[in-house]
Amino acid sequence: MPTLLDFRRRIRSVKNTQQITRAMKFVAAAMLRRAQERALAARPFAKELARVLRSTMSRISEPQHPLLAHRPEERILVIVMTGERGLAGAFNTNVLRKASDFFRANKNKKISVIPVGKKGRDSLKKAGFNVIAEYVNVLARVDFATAREISALVTDLYAEEKIDSVHLVFSEFKTVMSANLAAEKLLPVEAIRIEEESAAEQAASKVDYIYEQAAERLLDKLLPRYVETQMLRAMLESSAAEHGARMTAMESATKNAGEVIDALTLHMNKVRQAAITKEIIEIVSGASSTA
Amino acid sequence: MAAESIELVVVTPEKQLIRQRVTEVQLPGANGYLGILPGHAPLMTQLGVGELSFHDTSGKESEHLAIISGFAEVLPDRVTVLAETAEFAAEIDLARAEAAKARAEKHLVSGDTNNDWDRARVALQRALIRIQVARKYRGTSVNSR
Structure with a gap:
């Protein structure tokens, strides 16, 4: 039977844990807000770039570019974006599960991976995948330079025909509670995503331009930029989703700790009462025996 | 004469710096500086390294930005600058x-x-x-x- 003191100790320790999880929740919330703002701030560029690229491509009768070249997908490169740290609920597990689903679907192809984030690196290395490069400690503070570095690496590999396609596996931030797991094709560049385009903008993209440089040369510059932007977007989304997942996980941990404390307090009071009752009985019976 | 002013949009991969009406824009094109006035013919160019400046609708010359490569798309009523890096002078x-x-x-x-x-x-x-x-x-x- 645990004594009163045991209960007090356990309650204190759970309380400490609760304080930590609560602090982590607030930190995650602040980080999430920042990540969300950055993801939002990056949107106009992605949108404008996609529009410019599309209108340029529509004006070249048969766009020829190494990054547009389709080859049978034999050697697939997968970029897996996980978190840097745990304690984010099922965030990392979900991403890795999505990745292994993808690997299973392409089991007879030659697969290599580039993990982004420590958790993915550890798990993919352990699983014995062919890791071409790894990027860790980059998602805490996402910056364009990193996105560009990764893009440069994969576009080079693709242009040199060492790989036949590049896919991205990452979490898309939906709401704080839920993230959407995405597996997207990064290379070859396919149909460019059009986001909420008005009729006026569509008309505008039909205009014929004066080109300061040859359209082909512009394409040459635009396509790598486009890949970089996609990469940056994935990184920002993934980091927002990670913070969101951590916030939710820490919130429920704080709530659970509260429930444990309540249950322990109830128990402790029962034990205390039992002890007092026992003492009274002892005193009463002792008094009656001497009387 | 088309509109009296054009919409200038300056975006970088990280954020949107400018979205406002202006009457004149100077751009650092890859082949030299371009001056854009309202009603310019549609044009697409690569940007070099240089300085972007514009006159806002009140007519006075306003802020200068350092631009480091990118693209610009000019439409009669709109100039979109997709810069790799763009910084306001005050932020440098x-x-x-x-x-x-x-x-x-x-x-x-x-x-x-x-x-x-x-x-x-x-x-x-x-x-x-x-x-x-x-x-x-x-x-x-x-x-x-």
Whole structure:
């Protein structure tokens, strides 16, 4: 039977844990807000770039570019974006599960991976995948330079025909509670995503331009930029989703700790009462025996 | 004559810097500076390293930005600048730019003829434009370069 003191100790320790999880929740919330703002701030560029690229491509009768070249997908490169740290609920597990689903679907192809984030690196290395490069400690503070570095690496590999396609596996931030797991094709560049385009903008993209440089040369510059932007977007989304997942996980941990404390307090009071009752009985019976 | 003003949009991968009505824009095109007035014919160009300036609707010349490569799309009523890097003059860290300039110059003087040379040259160009824009805005004299 645990004594009163045991209960007090356990309650204190759970309380400490609760304080930590609560602090982590607030930190995650602040980080999430920042990540969300950055993801939002990056949107106009992605949108404008996609529009410019599309209108340029529509004006070249048969766009020829190494990054547009389709080859049978034999050697697939997968970029897996996980978190840097745990304690984010099922965030990392979900991403890795999505990745292994993808690997299973392409089991007879030659697969290599580039993990982004420590958790993915550890798990993919352990699983014995062919890791071409790894990027860790980059998602805490996402910056364009990193996105560009990764893009440069994969576009080079693709242009040199060492790989036949590049896919991205990452979490898309939906709401704080839920993230959407995405597996997207990064290379070859396919149909460019059009986001909420008005009729006026569509008309505008039909205009014929004066080109300061040859359209082909512009394409040459635009396509790598486009890949970089996609990469940056994935990184920002993934980091927002990670913070969101951590916030939710820490919130429920704080709530659970509260429930444990309540249950322990109830128990402790029962034990205390039992002890007092026992003492009274002892005193009463002792008094009656001497009387 | 089309509209009296055009919408100027300056975006970088990280954020949107400007979205406002202006009457005139100067752009650092890859083949030289371009002056854009309302009603310009549709045009698409690569950007070089240089300074972007514009006149806002009140007619006075407003802020200067240091632009480092990217693209610009000009439509009769709209100018979209997709810059790789764009900084307001006030935001430029002059000390850092000076340091970058010194570093690049050292590289160039050391005379390595490998591909580092090109990188150093670009870095020097970037540093110079940053310094130029920052100085102009702060009212210090600008060395003619």
